[in-house]
Amino acid sequence: MVQIKRNYKFESGGTVYRCKRIRKNGKPCNKLEFTSKRKEHNNRHKGAIIASAKNIDSERQYEEKLRRENSGALVFQTGTECGPPDIVMYKNGKLSFYEVKPTGKGNDSLLKADQAKWIKKNCLRNNIDVYIVHYKCRTKKFTFVKKKLSKKNISMYES
Ligand SMILES: [Zn+2]
Numbered sequence: 001m002v003q004i005k006r007n008y009k010f011e012s013g014g015t016v017y018r019c020k021r022i023r024k025n026g027k028p029c030n031k032l033e034f035t036s037k038r039k040e041h042n043n044r045h046k047g048a049i050i051a052s053a054k055n056i057d058s059e060r061q062y063e064e065k066l067r068r069e070n071s072g073a074l075v076f077q078t079g080t081e082c083g084p085p086d087i088v089m090y091k092n093g094k095l096s097f098y099e100v101k102p103t104g105k106g107n108d109s110l111l112k113a114d115q116a117k118w119i120k121k122n123c124l125r126n127n128i129d130v131y132i133v134h135y136k137c138r139t140k141k142f143t144f145v146k147k148k149l150s151k152k153n154i155s156m157y158e159s
Helices: 035-069 113-122
Strands: 007-009 015-018 032-034 074-077 087-091 094-102 129-138 141-148
Touching: 015 035, 032 035, 035 074, 035 087, 035 094, 035 129, 035 141, 094 113
Parallel strands: 094 129
Antiparallel strands: 007 015, 015 032, 074 087, 087 094, 129 141
């Protein structure tokens, strides 16, 4: 027996619900999940929110760091456009780009396909310096490790 209501009942037992939480992209999650796993599922949303807040914070903090260490340079975030790295610096007539990622083994720590493509086309081909910056976050303190990207090593950082 299947009830098409807010809660679904299956013969196999256990109710499921449809998650209506709004995700980062502004759309509802819409996933069917067992009611017994609601807490676990909600925690996954919470984790995603914390992760995205950390990403935003890490970019802002790295921008501040670049500004502190390069007085007189023009440093700004590129915004939400797909492709260009998060931060650009213009110093002594030279451009450099910085893509900030969490440290780790997953795809989040690597360049997305459109980012790698943009970097190859616009930076590496034109000899513009570009760095991948990995952050670690303990409590509220961020540490950063930057690595210069090149035609030779970029494939190591592609997801
Ligand atoms: Zn959900």
